[in-house]
Amino acid sequence: MVPFFPISFLILGILSLILHTFYVVSRFGVKDVPNERSLHDTVTKKSGGMFFIPVFLLSTFLFLLTPSESIGIDPFFILNEPLDLYLLLAGVFIFSILGFVDDLYHLTPKLRLFVELGIVFFCLWGIQPNVSFLGFELITSFIQIVFLTIFLVFGINLVNFMDGMDWYLVTTFAICFISLGFILPNFYTKPNLGYSLYAVLFVSMFGFIFYNFPKAKLFMGDSGSLALGFFGLVLPLLYQNNSDGILWDVSDYFYLFPFFWIDGVSILIKRFFQKKHLFQAHREHLYQKLTETKLGKIGSLVVFSLLNVMVVCFHFLLREFGFGKITIFLILFVISILCYGIVWFSVTRKNLA
Numbered sequence: 001m002v003p004f005f006p007i008s009f010l011i012l013g014i015l016s017l018i019l020h021t022f023y024v025v026s027r028f029g030v031k032d033v034p035n036e037r038s039l040h041d042t043v044t045k046k047s048g049g050m051f052f053i054p055v056f057l058l059s060t061f062l063f064l065l066t067p068s069e070s071i072g073i074d075p076f077f078i079l080n081e082p083l084d085l086y087l088l089l090a091g092v093f094i095f096s097i098l099g100f101v102d103d104l105y106h107l108t109p110k111l112r113l114f115v116e117l118g119i120v121f122f123c124l125w126g127i128q129p130n131v132s133f134l135g136f137e138l139i140t141s142f143i144q145i146v147f148l149t150i151f152l153v154f155g156i157n158l159v160n161f162m163d164g165m166d167w168y169l170v171t172t173f174a175i176c177f178i179s180l181g182f183i184l185p186n187f188y189t190k191p192n193l194g195y196s197l198y199a200v201l202f203v204s205m206f207g208f209i210f211y212n213f214p215k216a217k218l219f220m221g222d223s224g225s226l227a228l229g230f231f232g233l234v235l236p237l238l239y240q241n242n243s244d245g246i247l248w249d250v251s252d253y254f255y256l257f258p259f260f261w262i263d264g265v266s267i268l269i270k271r272f273f274q275k276k277h278l279f280q281a282h283r284e285h286l287y288q289k290l291t292e293t294k295l296g297k298i299g300s301l302v303v304f305s306l307l308n309v310m311v312v313c314f315h316f317l318l319r320e321f322g323f324g325k326i327t328i329f330l331i332l333f334v335i336s337i338l339c340y341g342i343v344w345f346s347v348t349r350k351n352l353a
Contacts, residue, residue: 009199012059013206019051020207024217030103044216047103048208049224053096056204057089063200084127084238085193088231091123095156095230099222116156120230121149129237132247134326148250152233155253158264159229165287166216166297169228170209171305174202176232176256179312182319183252187239194235201231214297232256251329258311258336259304263287266340286340289347303343311336 023029023045030047098115101107124145130137131144163169177198181188188195202209211218220228236248254261263286271278290300311332318328 009203012055012200012203016052016055016204016207017210018207019055020048020211020218023048023051024211030221044219046219047100047221047223048212048218049096049220049222049227050100052205052208052220053092053224053227056201057093059200059204060089060197063196082238087123087126088234088238091119091230091234092227094119096223096227099160099224099226102226103221103223113153113157116153116226117149120152120156120234121145123234124148124152124237127234127237130247131237131250133250134329137247148237151250152230155233156226156229158261159232160222160225162260162264162285162287163220163225164285165291165300166212166214167209167301168287168304169220169225170205170212171301172257172260172308173228173232175305175308175312177202179255179257179315180236182312182316183255184236184239184248187236194239197231197235214301249325251325254329254333255312255315257308258332259307259340262336262340286344286347289344293347307336307339307343310339 029045031043031045095116098112098119102112128141129144129148130141131148159169180194184194208218208220208224212220233253236252239248267282267284268278271282271284276282287300287304290303291297293299295303314332314335315328318331323331
């Protein structure tokens with residue numbers, strides 16, 4: 001890896017701010033018109049992902065192409081990178097394009113789901129991940145790929161569904177970055193690229209983060225949320241190629257953003273039994289419920305961030321005390337469900353669209 005701090009990151013952050021500023025103040029762009037289900041009340045630009053995702057991808061390629069004199073890397077070092085990394089970046093790019101098309105033309109759920117399954121299956125087939133579930137290894141590679149394809153597409157769409165509040169995904173992925181370091185302590189060390197990729201991503205998003213702060217002037221849209229979902233869920237699978245025998249466990253996805261999963265899945269189950277359209281926008285999530293109280297958007301953001309951090313810290317402590325994977329998962333899952341229920345029933349909202 002190359003020394004990419006601090007001048008390169010400073011330039012990248014300024015470039016990101018300039019590009020996003022140009023998009024926010026310009027007359028062109030995709031606009032999000034508020035309706036009864038929106039948390040915003042003014043017309044706001046969206047599809048910010050079409051700016052920070054290309055910046056992230058181009059910066060990553062430049063990062064890999066830059067030679068490091070200290071370790072004698074060839075200027076064409078990128079050609080020696082594993083195929084897994086290119087599949088990850090290609091998937092991020094394709095999902096961003098798919099999301100942008102959806103922002104513009106509102107693709108049918110069935111068509112988008114079919115395309116997403118194909119993209120994820122192709123990427124996983126190239127990566128050939130080796131994962132476990134609660135410590136038990138899955139049987140064959142093909143079964144793993146099929147299972148992960150369905151699971152990851154569900155997770156990616158969950159990220160997309162939950163993208164409805166200013167800074168919510170930004171803080172969630174920041175906590176995800178910390179949690180991943182606890183789950184796989186060596187993931188952010190050489191020769192793994194985890195730290196570098198997350199660092200480039202966050203700096204590339206600087207302009208978006210600036211304009212997405214409540215009250216947001218820019219939303220990321222599907223072009224950003226789908227790409228981020230793919231990046232966050234597929235990146236840990238690359239660890240197994242450089243690991244020391246530790247497999248990425250499917251249950252570890254829960255610790256990346258625990259209350260994100262609980263809120264999203266519980267609302268989907270609730271709407272399923274109420275025979276409501278699962279793909280229709282709504283205002284039934286807990287974070288939406290909290291925003292209609294005195295807490296507002298920032299208060300709701302703080303509550304969810306603290307809940308996620310609590311689980312991350314408990315997970316780290318339980319691992320340090322030597323608890324088994326199944327025991328840790330059950331303890332934290334029960335604690336999370338209880339905390340979610342307490343917050344849900346302690347909040348009275350004004351309206352329910």
